[in-house]
Amino acid sequence: MDDAQTDHLKAYGLTYRAIQAGLKAEWLLNYRGGSFLIPDLDALRRDAALNGIRTEPVDSAMTAVRGEIEASNMDAVPLEKASKVAVYAPPNAAPWDDAVTMALQYAGISFTKIWDSEVMNGSLKDFDWLHLHHEDFTGQYSKFFLIYSGMSWLAEMVQRNTDMARRLGFGTVPDLKKAVARGIRAYVENGGFLFAMCTATETIDLALAAEKVDIAATFADGTPIDPDADAKLDWSKSFAFTGAHIEPNPLIASFSDIDGHQVNGGARRQPLGAFTLFNFSAKIDPVPTMLVQNHRQVIPDFYGLTTSFTRNRLKPGVTILAEEEAAPWVKYVHGDLGKGTWTFFGGHDPEDAQHQIGDPPTDLSLHPHSPGYRLILNNVLFPAAKKRELKT
Amino acid sequence: MRRNTSWAAAVAALVLLGLADPGRAARGQALGPGFELERAGRYADAASVYFTTVRSDPTNIPALLGLERALFILNRMPELLPLVQNARGRLPDSPALRSLELRVYAALNQLDSLETIARRWAASAPESEAPYREWGQALADRRQWDEARRAFLIGRRTLGGDGTLALELAQLEQRAGNWEAAAAEWGRAVTRSPDVGPNAASQLADAPVALHDRVARVLTLPAPATSARARRLGAEVLLTWGQPAAAWVAMESTLGARGGDSEAPDALRRFADLANVLTTPEGHRVRGLALTRWAELEGVPWQEASRARAEAVRELLDGGDKAGARRVLEGLTTDSAAPAEAHAVAEAALLQVLIADGQLDVAAERLSAGRTTLTADDRAALRLALSKALVARGELDRAEAALGSDSSVTDVAQRGWISLYRGNLKAAMEGFRLAGPYATDRAAATERTAMMAMLQRIQRESSPELGAALLTLARGDSVVAIAALRRAATRLPEQGGQVEVLLLAGQVAAQKGGEQEPTATALFDEIVRAGGEGAAPAAAELEWARLLVRRGENAAAIPHLEHLILTYPNSAFVPEARRVLERAKGAIPKS
Structure with a gap:
């Protein structure tokens, strides 16, 4: 194409x-x-x-x-086999809240929305492919709690998560989200395909590494962050990242130094550039090749609460699918875990580079050639590839 | 928010003090690495730098504030308390140290000590609000709303005055989500100090929609329950929420028969400026009313008053209040003191009113009068408006005469329409062609082009039936026009304009809606079944689908859109049909 x-x-x-x-x-x-x-x-x-x-x-x-x-x-x-697609999203989320559901909706690919209760009751096994978008698996409501205090949407988000935690028998929302993250990891280990974007990429790894460490601010669980959290994180449990430093300030909507762009990090915020897709050997590495199929090699970057991934926080063995040349971060990474695979793509909406809360949704009929959205759809289709062809 | 402000103030203080005292500058420089470490997220290292500074200079406020920031994040606040107590002992009159001490106690959750310290400070400064403000603020920062409210109210009771600490209470209630209480406090705050008004209005603008009525009620209760300033605040907030009529009621209640107090001119002007962003007819009308009242106030310079009246007329007309506009105009056209430009605007506006009111004879007479202040552009525009109004009455000869001898493209286009209504299709085509695609506005140009497309399919030079039907449509009788267009269509060959005229009838019926929808559906069906060359079948099918989507019958619309796309793949309507299809299927958001 x-x-x-x-x-x-x-x-x-x-x-x-x-x-x-x-x-x-x-x-x-x-x-x-x-x-x-x-x-x-x-x-x-x-x-x-x-x-x-x-x-x-x-x-x-x-x-x-x-x-x-x-x-x-x-x-x-x-x-040969159309994967059964699940999207992890709260029950009342509109499809327009998430780039992947927008792409699925536009392309006419059916999907099922699942949330914490479905993950916890083992329903993930019914799906081949799972997408996570801007969920904060550290349970800190994207750290908007203090910044957007008093906003009705935030109050609703807090209420919904608190109710779910109570319903599923967890003392706090961070505890619930850590358990959900572990459920998702188990799903991948058992052969599931995971595709995460934006905040979900960074926070699911933080939640997994922090299984026994308090990394949530007081507003989220009533107790302060463990002062030695950085040292206590167990990165053997994460998908992609290692050795990250937690952002302890509850007023900064950033989670760690995994994100290279730090969109809400004040002076640490980096400007947007463009990222370049890697050219893999199609016959030897069909999986990464599938994930980077595109009619453009260089694509304008776009912000998200997590926009990119700092190179020196990537685990050895992670496949870099796209990077900003000469920058200390990459954009799009992939790896295997157990019998499954995971792919992380930084940023919120490829066609709304500076997306803000409350912005109108992107109308994809105005962007039918979007190279950024193509990358998302590559991920939806690649699990359909015949298994024997998956050499990596 | 509060902490950031303190930090900014501390940095500013460092710079300013440095200019006056080289020793202080050196100490400020010693703190520099601390700030940098904080920015880099190395709070423990930053705290070490600040501790070093405080050891050599125990009352160094920027260093103590730095410790407050860093130790809070590190959960080591107990280490700060002895340092602050020591500093306060050395500088007992320093409000900054007193405030800091209160915040430290609040952070340590030692609420009894916090109250004791605050009361002690209040006793040493019996007329100051600062102790209560800082006490309440320290608690509010920890989201202890009830305790914070109690602190502020103790301050109000002790110091007296309904508006005491109202600003702080307003912000507290707002943060706690008590919007009605916040509104009441903002009302007190603005009563005490009018400078708070813009901030209050901007804060209350964020109130949840479900609470708008209750918040407005608090601010707009009749005097003496609320002050004029509070009601003006209410008026401003209502305007921001897009409720101009209610806003004007609130504002008018502050003016009284003689125009109100000395703040009334500024308040009215600000109200009119704020209303300027509203584009609804009601918004225009209310702005017109505000400008009119402002122009009547004593002390407003007559030049500005005249201009405001002229502007008010335009707003009242845009708001559909012709009677109101006329009242203002009558005053303005006879005002010998008004400048010529105001006279010209008033004259043009008055003629607009007369035409809109249907007083076409009077308007024609005034327009043809030799002595007039009208500009050439206004005169041309008014002649055209008069001609259109005469067309709407069916008086085609007078409509043509009203255009005079002008031959501007807009007049040529209007003559084209008059020819069309007379059934002279050839002359109409000629007129539209001469006018070209740029005369008048975009909508009018599009309408002419659409009509030319229809006329092109009709291989006749005249059709009195079609002209009469179109005139009926132009006169606003769409139901009769639909029937007339259908009759006119039967006299045309099927592939010689018949389906195009039927399509127009269908479009009019669809636009009319209600009882005409079955007619529209039947017409679209007939055109789609007829098929054939030309754009009409695809256009009819798209209109049909749109009609169904409007009725919420997406499932019924989808087959029509699919039929259109598959049957006429090269039609210019296909891209639009795809968008409607995607929307009907829910594949893209509603825009």
């Missing part, structure tokens, strides 16, 4: 629906920006026409296409 494609994002939905219907599809990695090969059926042609997706018949040319793929840094990966 190069610049000739009229709606890159909806093309993912078309492919997803094709494999969901039991049809065979192939992902032609690196071929014209990463293309999909689907059967030429009336129903699919109709779907493409309705959604404004450009398709090209390749019957006679397919031999030449396969020859080109064979001779270049390209590969054809069969897609």
Whole structure:
């Protein structure tokens, strides 16, 4: 899908629906920006026409296409099973609160919303793919508690989380969120695919590393942060990060020095640049190759409560999928854990670089070629790849 | 918030003192690394720097404040208490040290000691609000609302005065989410000091929508329950919430028959300025009323009063209050003291009122009078408005005559419409073509272009039936126009303009809604079934789907949109159809 494609994002939905219907599809990695090969059926042609997706018949040319793929840094990966998608979000969250649900909604990929009770009662096993967006797994309400004190949305968030903690038998919200984080980790270890963005990336690792340490400010659990928290964190339990320093100030909406940009860190805040996608070997590393399929190699950066990941806080063995060249941070990382995989993508909304609370939602019909959103949808589709092809 | 403010003040104090005392400057420099360490998040190291400074200079307030910040985060506040007590012993009259001591006790949750220290300070400064303010504030910073309220109210009772510590209480109640109590305190605060007004209004603007009525009621109770200043605050807040009518009632209640107190001119002017951001008719009307009252106040310079009256007329007209506008105009046009520019504005506005009121003969007479203050642009615009008003009465000859001998593009376009209503399709096309796409505003240009597109499909030079139907539509009788357009369409060949005229009838019916919706649906259905060349079938199907979406029948709209996209893939309506389809399916947010 190069610049000739009229709606890159909806093309993912078309492919997803094709494999969901039991049809065979192939992902032609690196071929014209990463293309999909689907059967030429009336129903699919109709779907493409309705959604404004450009398709090209390749019957006679397919031999030449396969020859080109064979001779270049390209590969054809069969897609055979549409993953069952779950999104971790509070029950009343609108789809427009989250870049991934917006992308799924726009592309026409169905998903189920789950929250703490579903994670705790083991329902995650019913899903192949789980997305986390801007949840604060340290249980500190994104540290907005003092900054946005008195706002009705915050009061509602606090009430909802407190009620859930009580219902599930936890003394505090931070305790509940730590347990949820452990549930999600177990899900990945058992073969689940996890895709997290924004705050969820950083805070799930902090919550896992802080299983036995108090890293929540007094307002969240009634007790101050353990003064030796940094030293007591157990990073063997986290997905991606290690050795981070906790931000102890309850008035700064930042969690640690994992985030390179520190959007709410005052003088520590860094300006936005652009990030570059890595070029992997399609035949040797199909998974990272799938995750970076795009018609653009360099993509403008965008803020989130966690925007990027400081290089020296990454665990050895983490695969960097995108980075800002010469900057001390990276944007997009991936790794394996047990039988599953996880992918972390910094930032909140690829098409709203300076997103603020209360901003209107992004209308993706105005950004059908968004390269940032394509990265999100790569993650939705890659679990559909035939298992034997997953070499990393 | 409060802590940040203290820090900023401390830094500023360092700089200012440094200018006067080199020794102090050196000590300030010694604190520099402490600030840097704090910024880097190394609070323990920062605290060490501040401790070193305090050891050599026990009353160094910036260092003590630095310790307050760093030790709070490190959960080591007990270490600060002896240092502050020592410093306060050395400088017993320092309010900064007294405040700090109170905050330390609050941080240590030693509320009894906190009260004792605060009362001791109050006894040494019996007329000062500071001890009570700092006492309450220290508790409020720890979110101990009830205790903080008690401290402030003890201060009010001890010092006397309804407005004492009202500002602090207002902020406290607001933080605690007690918006009605906050409003009452803001009312007291503003009564005590009018300078608080803008801050109070901006704070109360954030009140939750569900509480707006209750908050407004607190501020706008009739005198003597509330002061004029409190009611003006209420008026301002109501304006911010987009309730101009209620705001004006509150504001007017502060003016009295003779215009009110010495603060009335400023209050009214500010009210009118704030109303300027409202774009609703009611907002315009209320701004017009405020400007009118302001212009009538004693002491307002006559030039400014005249300008305000002219502006008020425009606002009242925009707000649909023609009678009000006319009353102001009558005063202004006969005001010999008013400047020429105000006369011109008034004259133009008066003619606008006359035309809008249907007094077309009077308007025509005034317009054709030789002696007038009107500018050429105003005159042209008014001639056009008069011509349109005459068209709306069906008086096509007079409408053409009203345009005079002018040949501006707007007049050419208007002549095109008059030709069309007479059934002369050829002359109408010619007029629209000559006017081009830029005459008058964008909406009018689009309307002309749409009409040209329809006329192009009709291979006839005249159609009195169609002209009459369109005139009926222009006169606002859409129900009769729909029937007339359908009749006119039957006289046209199916592929020679018939479906386009039917589409127009359908669009009018859909816009009319209500009982006309079945007619619209039937017309769209007929056009879609007829199919054929041209844009009409796709346009009809899109309109049909939109009508269904408006009625909340998304599921019924989706097949129409899909049919449109698949049947007319090259139609210019496809991108819009896709957006409507996505919205109907819930794939994109409603914009």
